[in-house]
Amino acid sequence: xxxxxxxxxxxxxxxxxxxxxxxxxxxxxxxxxxxxxxxxxxxxxxxxxxxxxxxxxxxxxxxxxxxxxxxxxxxxxxxxxxxxxxxxx
Numbered sequence: 519x520x521x522x523x524x525x526x527x528x529x530x531x532x533x534x535x536x537x538x539x540x541x542x543x544x545x546x547x548x549x550x551x552x553x554x555x556x557x558x559x560x561x562x563x564x565x566x567x568x569x570x571x572x573x574x575x576x577x578x579x580x581x582x583x584x585x586x587x588x589x590x591x592x593x594x595x596x597x598x599x600x601x602x603x604x605x606x607x
Contacts, residue, residue, distance in 0.1 A: 520550045521605040524558035528596040536561050543607060551577075555601060565592055567599060577601075 525535040538554035567589035581603040
């Protein structure tokens with residue numbers, strides 16, 4: 519099972535979190551990650567963040583990244599959205 523954890527932080531406090539699970543073996547890892555981010559944004563009532571080069575590099579390196587205000591077109595009322603892979607097939 520593939521699981522990814524989405525967390526919203528403000529002032530170093532966890533405000534909201536959610537775990538997205540996907541057990542479909544026919545879908546590749548990248549599609550599962552994008553599906554997870556999409557589900558987080560629906561649940562947290564956010565627009566989807568823009569993946570910058572630094573996010574891609576960080577996620578490839580440590581399976582974790584933070585989306586700051588620079589990743590969103592609209593203003594956000596929190597410090598960052600963090601995603602992290604917690605379990606893979």
